[in-house]
Amino acid sequence: MCAEDNFKLPPMLFTSKILVVLKLVLGIFLEVPASVWLPSLKILHLEREKEDSFQSLFLGCPALEEMYLWTLDTKWVLNIFVPTRKSLTFICPRKYSRDGIDDQGCKVVFNTPKLEELDLIDYVSEDHGVENLPSLLTAMVNVLLDSITRPNNYHGHIYKLLSSMKNVKFLDAFLSFPTDDNTPVLPTLHNLSHLTLTT
Template sequence: MDIISGLSDELLIKILLYVPTKVAVSTSILSKRWEYLWMWLPKLDYRSRYNSRSERKLLGCFLDKNLPLHRAHVIESFRLDLRNSNLRPESIKMWVVIAVSHCLRELEIIYDSYPVKPNILPSNLYTCKSLVILKLEGDILLDVPRVAFLPSLKTMHLRSVRFPDDEESLQRLLSNCPVLEDLLVDLRENDSTGKLTVVFPSLLSLSLFIPDTHDIDGIVIETPSLKYFKLKDHNQKIHYCLVENMPNLIEADVDVELPYINSVVGSITSVKRLSICSEAYDQGFVFNQLEHLKICFGEFSSNLLVRLLNDSSNLQVLELHEMDNHCHDDTMVNWNQPSTVPECMLLSLQTLNWSDYSGTPGERDLAVYILKNAVHLKTMKITSFEGEVPKFEMIKELALSSRASTACQLVFHCLY
């Protein structure tokens, strides 16, 4: 008898967890001992994305036949990547029913079909007491029943899923997850939500993505325990955003084009790390705890940068990068030098990381200004494309600039 076959079933199952489910299933042909061993696996991961049409059909037949015979008392995770699968919605719904009956802890489904057949979720999923993680993406209809209740759900990620005409379906789902800690909602293009309300005392992480063609009336957020917040909103429709204060927030990522940016920023002033991409911020707030600032630059970003530097007296790390997916010029035309040097440059700023440096007069003036005024600067790292900025000229011009910090090192990195 070989050494592996001499191991206990429990240990063999743990070994099988380290290989893809498809490989684990293939061990059933090794011997009688291995024939049904994979059926005790607590983690199942099935993918048909890169398979041929015949292989996808075989996957469906395999699950129809074998999943009802699965022997694990608890299925810790059940993952289905069914992009371009054309599998029958009725079959997928039955697989989820079976998984839920095994005290399912985590469910992840990625699904699309043509023509669209989105109703693949059974009603018993919405009352699964054991479910802790739910991740759904694609042509999946969330027709949430009124009796929905997920008492153990802590993580929910919804990416481009579909909702019925009843706009209360999403709100009903959110309001019936009492211990939710991590929520991601990526709304679908050309769909409608009405008012999006996120009110969770327990929520620790919130990410919202509002596409430009989504029909939304407004956003209301009340999450007093939140530690991470991300809002990406390029929506073309003017809508309100009411955000309650987030006193425990540590990190925020704000990328919006609408004029309500002040109400959003005003609620996140406790952050230590902030990434911001907006041209509408025009009111000073006090960021006493902000240590790391990442800002995208564009035609009008000079004013935004000055305001944020003035508002962040303890800033240690400053990152500058290009403005992605905005309908504006990505270059800083002019550097509007402030009348007084921001306090953070005199007391705390130590690192500047500048990516996509193009060497325009405005960018050059800003780099020279920081070198001249940042008393405690240790590193200025500049990354540029060789075709945009001749490396030698850039190094020479900045290297010869006067520096407030004798310890400052200039680091240049060129991309080809």
């Protein structure tokens, strides 16, 4: 489902057993009910001016395989809890406000004990927490922060993120390192057998 004009979604949509793809763009009046259960939903795309629904909607999607978020909110925390999924694509592109780029204060926490494959494209979140990611074997990581103005923060962020993937075997990483005296250090990944690194 995709809509672009002011439109209120029927409550029954949030308990559909057959809905597989849900895409909601700007202008939709999204009132997420207390109970959300979308057991077949695999693809969720949300474009919101304010982060008023991400977490409550996400928690009712146990079969989610792809999640795309776009918002003008400058501060939010999203806890991605997918206990049984083995593959997940998470995309969060850079957002623009009236004052230009603003991507401070956002955080994504992964709690995915069965996840084996992760495709992470995130130009917004200032921090990625990993509470439970022991099964990850394959990762594609494309994370760009404002490395020009915050190089030390970026180095630490990338080191922490990659260190959390301690069992990964196949890693494809696209990273942006500034040209300065702060030479980045990548963590040691003992199980790594294939590495593609683009800077």
